[in-house]
Amino acid sequence: MKKRSNPSGHRPQLPKTTARPAKRKVRAAKSSKAIPTRERRPDKVLGFKGSGRNNELTKIAGSLRFRGLAETAIAGALQAINMAACSPPLDADDVERIAASVSEYEAGHEAAFGWLGDVEEDEPQFLAYPYIVKGALTVLDGNMGQGKSTFTCAIAAAVTTGRPPPFVDVIEKGSVLFMSAEDDPSRVLKPRLMKAGADVSKVRYQEEPFTLDERGLTLLRLELSANTPALVVIDPIIAFMKEGADGNKATETMHFMVQIDQLAREFDTAILIVRHLRKARADHAMHQGIGSISISARVRSGLILAPHPDDPRLRAVAHAKSNYAEPGPTIVFEMQSTGPRSHPTVKWHRCEPELTVGELLAPPEAERGRPPRERDTATAWLESVLRKGPVKKKVLDGWAREEGVSLPTLRRAGEALGVVKSKDGKASVWALP
CATH class of the missing domain: 1.10.10 (Arc Repressor Mutant, subunit A)
Incomplete structure (x- = not known):
């Protein structure tokens, strides 16, 4: 989103707090009688335990950072609180990491919030209207071996050449980045793209295997900055979650998806993530994909690929979710091969607006x-x-x-x-x- 200058030239100021009057010092009257002293009892502290220790120390660090304290001061305060209030205390290195992480944020709140009146309205943009959105996430769900990779390669080929498939009027021409945890680049990815008619000189790929943990996200950010593609394909998305993460937990998956979505927004690129379908029947078509429903919630467009219910030779791609436009008609295509070792090519058929996602997912x-x-x-x-x-x-x-x-x-x-x-x-x- 772009911001325009405030016409008034200034922002509303919060009222300054009035300083309290200083308290007068009152001297206690001297007495000839000795006043008995009582032994002071130690303060009763309700310690932070278990996983709550990290959360509480992070809250305290955030409060100190908001008040303008630097990392060294925050770390010193946290170490003291850790020893006094955490049961058992965290490792000193863990406390230092909390202080370092919180100190990366700007002191105060101005960088985190803005005035809605300063925001310029903007129309959603599409790589391939209305199926694939720019600056956002699109998900493609489908069972293994049904043609998801063949379909994504056909779309990628169209992007590299600028020649749109018959179900869209135009497609943005540009480069493509493939992040594939399953397809070998020399034996599968490049031959499949060449079969699809792609300009492979405009295709980047992930040469080093890595997950999208903190290091992986940094590598992806640097790649997007150096070679901003029109389309990024991440296949399958679950394989790129950091080691130990649970793709079925909403809290872990949502944080992961938010980070990828922010990259799509920042670089205004279309990111197409791929998922396998789960075997158990779900209450909603967009919940049929493997992993938490947080994945479906974060994407702005959702596609589901399955065999055509009337002809097993054909594949159909239904537009199950569309936040920025009316859903497009169901795409129909056929995979044609010249031999058992030949990679298939796509032959597009006429779209079928009346073919619904419910029919694609219905059992025989x-x-x-x-x-x-x-x-x-x-x-x-x-x-x-x-x-x-x-x-x-x-x-x-x-x-x-x-x-x-x-x-x-x-x-x-x-x-x-x-x-x-x-x-x-x-x-x-x-x-x-």
């Missing part, structure tokens, strides 16, 4: 226990309806539900009849051939 009819004759019954019903004339698809959907025909079965019945699909404004219309 046989697993749902549906009788084989159900589609035949639905086909006969659909034919009887369309014999009376063309019908809008939305109306057909309502009638089908009343007849107990599911939408996936209705669509397959339409395929069996070879229905002709046309448009009446924005509405889809079905008719017999």
